[in-house]
Amino acid sequence: MKCRVCRESAVIDIRRHNANFCADHFLRYCRDQVERTMKEFSMATPGDRVLVAVSGGKDSLALWDILLELGYEADGLYIGLGIGDYSDVSGNYVRDFTSSFVANRESEHANSLIEIGLRDSYDYDVPTAADVTGRAPCSACGLSKRHLFDRAAHDGGYDVLMTGHNLDDEAAVLYGNVMRWQVDYLARQRPMLPAENGFPKKAKPLVRLSERETAAYCVLRGIDYQVEECPMAAGNRHLEYKHALAASEEASPGMKQAFYFGYLREAADLFEQSAVRTPDDGPGLVPCESCGSPTSGDPNGQPRCAFCRLSQRAAGADPVPVELLKTKRR
Amino acid sequence: MLVHLRNPSRQITVDGPMSVVKLLKKLDLRRESVLVIRDGTLVPGDALLPDDAEVEVRPVISGG
Numbered sequence: 485m486k487c488r489v490c491r492e493s494a495v496i497d498i499r500r501h502n503a504n505f506c507a508d509h510f511l512r513y514c515r516d517q518v519e520r521t522m523k524e525f526s527m528a529t530p531g532d533r534v535l536v537a538v539s540g541g542k543d544s545l546a547l548w549d550i551l552l553e554l555g556y557e558a559d560g561l562y563i564g565l566g567i568g569d570y571s572d573v574s575g576n577y578v579r580d581f582t583s584s585f586v587a588n589r590e591s592e593h594a595n596s597l598i599e600i601g602l603r604d605s606y607d608y609d610v611p612t613a614a615d616v617t618g619r620a621p622c623s624a625c626g627l628s629k630r631h632l633f634d635r636a637a638h639d640g641g642y643d644v645l646m647t648g649h650n651l652d653d654e655a656a657v658l659y660g661n662v663m664r665w666q667v668d669y670l671a672r673q674r675p676m677l678p679a680e681n682g683f684p685k686k687a688k689p690l691v692r693l694s695e696r697e698t699a700a701y702c703v704l705r706g707i708d709y710q711v712e713e714c715p716m717a718a719g720n721r722h723l724e725y726k727h728a729l730a731a732s733e734e735a736s737p738g739m740k741q742a743f744y745f746g747y748l749r750e751a752a753d754l755f756e757q758s759a760v761r762t763p764d765d766g767p768g769l770v771p772c773e774s775c776g777s778p779t780s781g782d783p784n785g786q787p788r789c790a791f792c793r794l795s796q797r798a799a800g801a802d803p804v805p806v807e808l809l810k811t812k813r814r
Numbered sequence: 815m816l817v818h819l820r821n822p823s824r825q826i827t828v829d830g831p832m833s834v835v836k837l838l839k840k841l842d843l844r845r846e847s848v849l850v851i852r853d854g855t856l857v858p859g860d861a862l863l864p865d866d867a868e869v870e871v872r873p874v875i876s877g878g
Contacts, residue, residue: 485858495856499846507855541876622877652875699849699874703856713821717877726875734844 496700500738507704514701517692518550525676527687532643534558537633538581538597540574540710543648545581546698547690549705551646552586557593558646560586561636563629564601566609567621567716568806574710575599581707598640600632608798610716615804616797621716624794631791635777637684649688652695655740656725658747663725671759674752681769682778691744715806815867817841830865837863841871848873 485494487506494504498513505513522528534551538544538560551558562578565571582597589595603609608616613624637645654673661669679685690698702709717723732739769778772789774796779789815830817837828837834850834857850857851870863869 485860494858497859504858542874543876694846695876696846696849696874699872700856703849703851703854703872706854711820711872712823713873713877720877723875723877726877730844730847730875733846 495704496697498694498697500694500733500741502737511701511704514546514693514697515550515553518547518689519554521675521692522687522689525674525687527646527676527689528556528644530555532556533641535598535633535637535640535642535645536560537629537645537647538562538578539648540577540581541648542699542702542707542709542711543650543653543690543695545577545648545707545709546701546705547646547648548581549585549707550701551689552589552591552595557595559595559640559642560597561633562597562599563632564599564603565625565628566601566603566803567611567625567714570710570712570715570806573712577708577710581709585705585707598636600636602628603803606795607800608795609803611806611809612801612804613794613798614716615809616801617794619794620720621809622720622722624798625716627790627794631777631789634683635775638682642684644685644687646687646689648690648698650690650693650695650698651740651744652726652729653722654688654691655729655744656722658744659725659729660721667755668759670752670755672756674748674756682771692741694740716809815863815865815869818868818870820871820873830867831862833859834861834863835859837869838871843871847875 485497485504487494487509488503489509490506492506495507496510497504528534534556536544536548536551536558538548548558548560560578560582562575564575578597586595610621610625610628614621617624633645658673661673675691676687677685729740769780770787772779772792773787774792775789777789779787782788782793815828817826817828819826828840838845838848845859849872851872852867857869
């Protein structure tokens, strides 16, 4: 197997592109794909201050590394979710990456890591919030992360918040949204959402890379990351969709990319137009009475955001260990 | 050869030599869903793994 560029021995094959690459040209391919995506969807321009949400997994660490390699000023944001040993180990991977790949880098910017611990700052963790509120753990986790990402990007004055969602993630979300015809979610499924209504600009520069490619990028760059699956994620719907799409991709390489980019090209505008608000839709977003973040309010019409409702219910409750929550959910 | 698997972490022994493609087929794994790593770098699908090889088969699908 030879590299498509230099004809030296290849270390990876990418079936959907019918291409093989050596290590150096694969790393360049990854950076080129990210640079192309950022330009195509107007995600950032040189000089922008970027906040990267990092989890300790392959995607977010690869993204942070690529952004720094491309010369962007990019700080990392890690949220300690309190999911037992899994969160402790994930946090260590983020800190090790920061000291090895960020702090030592020759750069005109002093890129750094911001850490927020749910337990330290808000007196709850994801397993406890899931138990107290009856939400699925992934739902409590996603709600907490989205709020804190938005808040940190807004308060820190960043131009854009970036996340490590890859092609497999986006194809799986699209698949789920189509299977259930969740048209409001479809209207917002874009690789870049501009800043509006008090929310920061958000971008997903890895949407042209599969998760096999982001994992390979980390291995070839010597980036250690959290390989183990989150103990709360086992059996979630997102994983089911990924396995369904993987079976199709194996039979027809390129199917996932055609599905996702075909949606963006052919249908995304139609769903977005159908979701445009009219004066008859009601008051829209108002500031949360507790934290000031934009919110559509609670079910009783009170101006309180979902994060504040969740954190106020979960704060102070007896911590629920991961294992106990898993046992309860069986 | 010694094969390290993940989720959960475990080790198995497989008779070699064997190509990466055949190893994954034997383990009933999709090539697009894993990386095969030996001595800190990636091993391509057509590589022949000797009987004394030690490899990691690392899943790449995550549910976050």
